[in-house]
Amino acid sequence: MTTFFSDWYYLSIRNIKQIWRPLLALIPSLFIPLFFFIVNSSSLQAFANLKDFPKDISYRDFIAPVAIFTAIFFSSGNAGIEMVQDIANGYLKKLLIMPIHRLAIVLGRLTEVAVLALFQGMVVLIPLLLIGVHIKTGFLGIVAMFTILILFAMAWSCIGMITALRTQNARLVQSLFILVFPFLNLTTAAAPKNLLPDWFRIVATINPVTSIIEGVRALVLYGWDSPAIIQGFLTALVLFVIMVSFTLISFRKALK
Amino acid sequence: MSQENQIIQVRNLAKTYPGGTEAVRGVSFDVREGEFFGFLGPNGAGKSTTINMMVNLVKKTSGTIKIDGFDLDSHASEIYSRIGFAMQEIGLDETATAREMLELHGRLYHMPKAKIQDQIAKLLKLVELEKVADRYASTYSGGMRRRFDLALSLIHEPRILFLDEPTQGLDPHARQLIWNHLRELNKAGMTVFLTTHFMDEAETLCERIAIMDKGQIVTMGTPAELLEKHEAKNLEEIFLKTTGSNLADEEVNLNAPDPYARRRG
Numbered sequence: 001m002t003t004f005f006s007d008w009y010y011l012s013i014r015n016i017k018q019i020w021r022p023l024l025a026l027i028p029s030l031f032i033p034l035f036f037f038i039v040n041s042s043s044l045q046a047f048a049n050l051k052d053f054p055k056d057i058s059y060r061d062f063i064a065p066v067a068i069f070t071a072i073f074f075s076s077g078n079a080g081i082e083m084v085q086d087i088a089n090g091y092l093k094k095l096l097i098m099p100i101h102r103l104a105i106v107l108g109r110l111t112e113v114a115v116l117a118l119f120q121g122m123v124v125l126i127p128l129l130l131i132g133v134h135i136k137t138g139f140l141g142i143v144a145m146f147t148i149l150i151l152f153a154m155a156w157s158c159i160g161m162i163t164a165l166r167t168q169n170a171r172l173v174q175s176l177f178i179l180v181f182p183f184l185n186l187t188t189a190a191a192p193k194n195l196l197p198d199w200f201r202i203v204a205t206i207n208p209v210t211s212i213i214e215g216v217r218a219l220v221l222y223g224w225d226s227p228a229i230i231q232g233f234l235t236a237l238v239l240f241v242i243m244v245s246f247t248l249i250s251f252r253k254a255l256k
Numbered sequence: 257m258s259q260e261n262q263i264i265q266v267r268n269l270a271k272t273y274p275g276g277t278e279a280v281r282g283v284s285f286d287v288r289e290g291e292f293f294g295f296l297g298p299n300g301a302g303k304s305t306t307i308n309m310m311v312n313l314v315k316k317t318s319g320t321i322k323i324d325g326f327d328l329d330s331h332a333s334e335i336y337s338r339i340g341f342a343m344q345e346i347g348l349d350e351t352a353t354a355r356e357m358l359e360l361h362g363r364l365y366h367m368p369k370a371k372i373q374d375q376i377a378k379l380l381k382l383v384e385l386e387k388v389a390d391r392y393a394s395t396y397s398g399g400m401r402r403r404f405d406l407a408l409s410l411i412h413e414p415r416i417l418f419l420d421e422p423t424q425g426l427d428p429h430a431r432q433l434i435w436n437h438l439r440e441l442n443k444a445g446m447t448v449f450l451t452t453h454f455m456d457e458a459e460t461l462c463e464r465i466a467i468m469d470k471g472q473i474v475t476m477g478t479p480a481e482l483l484e485k486h487e488a489k490n491l492e493e494i495f496l497k498t499t500g501s502n503l504a505d506e507e508v509n510l511n512a513p514d515p516y517a518r519r520r521g
Contacts, residue, residue, distance in 0.1 A: 003366055010363045014352070021351040021392075090347030094408070097311050098364050099336040 007100040011108030013105035016115050029074040030123050031196040037067035037128075042191065052194045057221055064133040065216040067226055069149060072119040073209075075186060076153040077177050078116065079109045080160015084173045085165060106251055110154045110244070117153035121146060127250060133220070141219040144229065151236035152212045158243035174201045183209045188217075261434035263289040263416060263447050264310070269319035271305050275453065280303040281471040282319070287449060289415075292442045294462030296491075298499050303451040306346060307420050311341050311351075312450075315435040324415060334476060340409035344420040350394040354368045354385055354404050357393065358411055367410035372411075379407040380438060380475075389446040423457060435461060435462040447486045465491070469499040 019026070041060040047060040056225015086092040097104055125142070135141050163174050186203045187210040193201055204210045223229070264287035270282040275292050287293045295301045310313035310321055315432040322330040325333045349357055355376060362372030380386045383403035388396065396404060402422065409417060419438070423431040438461060443450050452458055458465055459479060466476040475482060475498050479491060488494045 006366070007364060010476060014349070014356075014360050016348075017356075018351050086349075089350065090343055090345035091349050092347070093313055093343060093345075094341075094347040094361075095364075097336055097339070097341055098361070099333045099366070100364050149296055 004104060007112045008107050008111070011095075011100075011104055012080035012111035012115075015082065015108050015112035018244050019078070019116050019119075020113060020190055028076070029071060030120060032069040032074065033067045033124055034127065036070065037063060037124075041189065044243045047195070049190060050195060054192060054221070060131075061133055061221060062192075062217070063130050065145075065192065065220045067128065068121050068124050068145070069189075069213055069216055070160050070184065071124040072149050072153045073156065073180055075116050075120050076113055076157040077160050077173075077180075079157035079163075080173045080176065081170070082112075082166045083109060083161045084164035084168065084170045086247060087168050088170060089142075097220060102251060103248065106218070106244070106247055108162070110157065113154050113157040114150045118146060122147055135217045135224045136223045141224075145216050145219045147213060148215050148232050148236045151233075151240045152209075155236065155239035155243040158247040161247050161251045162243075165247070165253075183207060187213050207254070208235050262286040262292075263291075263450065265320075265322040266310065266319045268305075269306065269309060269321065270317045271302075271314065272317045272411060276363065278471055280309070280316075281475055282409065283318075283468070285466055285469075285473060285476060287447060289447055289470070290445050292373075292438075292448045292463045293466040295449065295459040295468060295470035296453060296455070296458050296465060297451075298453060301468045301499070303453075303468055304420055306417055306468070307341075307449070309449050310335075311339060311404065311418055314396055324380070324424070329433065329467060338415045339418060340412070340414035340416070341404075341418040342405050342409045342420070342422050344424065346405045348393040348396075348401060348405065348408075353381065353390050353392055354396075354407070355389045357404075357408060361408055361411045375413070377409055379410055382410075383407045384433070387513045399426055399433070402426060402430065402434060403437075406434065414446070416449065417441065419448065419450045421452055422450065423452070431457075455495055459491045467495060467498050474498040481492055496497060 014017070020067060021100070029149075034176050040063055044063075045059040047053055047056065048062070054062070061211075083092070086095075090148075092105075096102070129135070135145075137144065153207060160173050160176055160181070163169075165175060186207050188204055191202060211228075213232075214228040215235070218226035218228035218232070264285075266286070267284045269280055269283045270278070272278050273506065283306060295303050295306065309316045310323070312328055312335070314516055324338050326338075328332045328335055352360070355364070356377065358376045359372055362375060376389075380389050383405065383406055385400060385404055393401070393404065406419075406422065417438075422438075423434050426434065435457070438448060438450075442461075447493075448461075450458070450462065462479070464476070464478050465482060466473050468474065473493075475486065475494065477485065480489070482488070483493050484495055486494045486499065
């Protein structure tokens, strides 16, 4: 068991080092969420004047949680890309013939995703706090917010890892990035459910990303008594368990 | 050959890929401890599939593999700590330096910290990469990558070193350098299992040779035994006699599984 944790630790350190090499690769995923936050909060602020918009909430604060979520969403595809690179250049095979726990290889990647999500989320959260976005649930709310977001980031990163393991095709793994757009836009990211047209509202309700955004939004805007928090947490947890299970199955099957 | 000093025992090893391609068809052989054993054959003969089954990277269809007394099916982990493998495809982490990678591998083999540092110094000297040890692997030339890959496979002082076409794509100087390293390692007692399709490489390095063709071993013995048995002047002549290899076979890997087979129907 001790060796399992040490394998996990050293593989995580190796993967975390990859995040910063090259550092420039991180900039777009940090810049874009802030860019959309600035553009949307100024261009769509009239939404807040609509009769059915939540009372006493500015549009800037309404979409602030989406900016944090988007930063994490954008970067959680990296794990699949790094996995397919390890497969393509043969490095994963080197790991597979070492006396290490194979689960540690997957957990090492997920740890990297968690660290990156925390970093990306904090880099976006800090400017939001500086411009006056208030987190109603305080410091513990931030901890809860990152718990939901990191669980979701790890679950989402599994899509890339499963595709990498099943297809070993770098182009396909990279192209998965486009999935972010329908999953992000067909939600309540830009407007509350009651302002959405019927068809959109149905799609947004089915889309699990809505629960994540609503959970994070509740922590920022509404306080601990909102049921959206527990719903967001449970959605992230269930997605995490399902997706990690599928990744482990793919890992066992793919390289034989 | 006595049972005790056989460090590798392979019996009736076979591999049939999904789709029906029989890459390896019932291969059996032994390798003695400390031996430099060569596995020759044209491209597509099944050499890489065999070596990959021996290190558990490809699942065998049937047969048994014992390494250092351990059965691969039940004691893979014990075997992993005893073997090193320099693959045909050089598996390096491009975003790490040689020193970082050697250190990581030492950690993953659960070696003590001081031992890892000793090994890093020794191996970097052996493969003449001391000066570039702190540069990213992505900046290395082909020869440097091969040498570094060899160092990486030796970090835990394996008892058996598997090499799959270790000098493919190298210039004569780099090949000579690798050969010298391999001779030194073998002289120090390491068992070396080498697959190659370079006759001069096998002739220069190997104490015993098996030639494989179409998934089967077609002949096996010391170079002298093979020359006598096949009444040949050199290994190349034996190779051509036993495999009937021609250029067309060399160019197209006929036994390799076809990833597009399903698409073509």
